[in-house]
Amino acid sequence: MTPHPPCILLGLGSAAGLVAMRELGRRGVPVIGIGYDHGPIGRGSRYLSKFKVRPEGELREWLPALVRETGAGAVLPLRDRDIVDVAQLGEAALGCRNLGVASGPAALAMDKASTLEMARSCGLEVPGSWQPDAPGAPIADLGWPVVLKFPEPLLVAEAIEQAGLPDFKAEYCSNPRELRRALERYRPLGRYPLVQSYCGGRGFGQTLYMAGGRAVLRFQHERTHEWPPEGGVSSLCRAVPLAAHQEQMERSEALLAAMGWDGFAMVEYRYDAGSGRYLLMEVNAHLWGSLALASACRAEFAWEAYRRRVLNDSTPAPQPRAGLYARDTVKETRRILQLLAPGHRPSDPCFQATPGRDLRRYLSGFADPAVRPYVFAWSDPVPSLWAAAASLARAWQRVRGRTAAAAPSAAKPRHEAAGPVA
DSSP: OOOOOOEEEEOTTSHHHHHHHHHHHHTTOOEEEEESSSOOGGGGOTTEEEEEEOOSSOHHHHHHHHHHHHTOSEEEEOSHHHHHHHHHHOHHHHTSEEOSOOHHHHHHHHOHHHHHHHHHHTTOOOOOEEOOSSTTSOOOOOOSSEEEEOSSHHHHHHHHHHTTOOOOSOEEEOSHHHHHHHHHTTGGGTOOOEEEEOOOSEEEEEEEEEETTEEEEEEEEEEEEEESTTSSEEEEEEEOOTTSSHHHHHHHHHHHHHTTOOEEEEEEEEEETTTTEEEEEEEEOSOOTTHHHHHHTTOOHHHHHHHHHTSOOOOOOOOOOOSOEEEOHHHHHHHHHHHHSTTOOOSSTTOOOOHHHHHHHHHHTTTOTTEEESSOOTTSOHHHHHHHHHHHHHHHHHHHHHHHHHSOSTTSOGGGGGOOOO
8 A cells, every 4th residue: 555645743732733643643644743842742642753843943944845855745734823824835835735724714714803704794693892992992882791802812922922911812801990901901012902792602613624615524512611611712522413503504614615715624603502692703724622522523624634635535524423522631620620719700700600510520521431531542642641741840830930939039148138248
């Protein structure tokens, strides 16, 4: 059998990257992993053929040379910035197939304001939004609470860090005074987060692989738990049968077709089962954190991209199964500890905590065969050890940081506090 051409995986440090590597490696695709340091969780995988620390400089300065050196047939970028950069480089200059989305749709998806405007034109319901240009600007009437998030988080992440501001996915404000105070923090940055009306319900994702303007693979899941508990990234999620939400799946497909999409994407909503409303949050051009659930259900999006673009295999993908859960054990552990902590107050004023029920579900999940971990796999166990070691190292650094902050300013001898000693 002719061996498959290697695939360069850009971004080996995430759970999604590990799942993608397993999907490809199980099919005999040699995976060349690129990490930002020597310790990404995927480095311990049995499916990793070669590892390389990411070189300095722009992608165009080193990636085409790496493709020639390794004989790679494809590059799979996992981070938003890399998705855009690889797409803009182009396959001719790259020297192989790009398994990510084209630059136009990718840039559109990463600009949340533009995505919401296009979704509105396609008949999807979107949350009310207001883009302030100063802390004292007149506040739009969106109701309360409101949620703050940057429409292009990738483009402001470095500026936020340089300004010494805390990074965040979403922030809730219950009244005008809280909103003014939150916006005031961003005055040194010179730009302000998007303010959106509050959306109840749960996170709900419809994932599609688009080819030729139509979906050839579909999957959907709902977020059962999130970290932080009141809203963030998925820590426990459930596969939803494709027989449900069919009309909304058609709308998601129509939106991606209007965006000129080719490849995988997740259309993310807040879904309120009581009212039946779906409010569009964003379109993700990257492989998402809970990819392990889709892969366990036979919806293998990394393999779908490779077989279609590299092997020119357009045979129908198998129908995904439902009834499975997947959880990020580290985030789910942090979630339950926070909910059980005395005096915990969620930032979302509408969040209803159920710590007793969640603790029972957390403990039973270790013995439930329907609950699949994001990282651990019996056939490929080493990455989970790398992940555990990294979590312990981060926890130890936080403890050391708190200890140093709590210690008296005794970095100098006590007598130095009164001035020099003769």
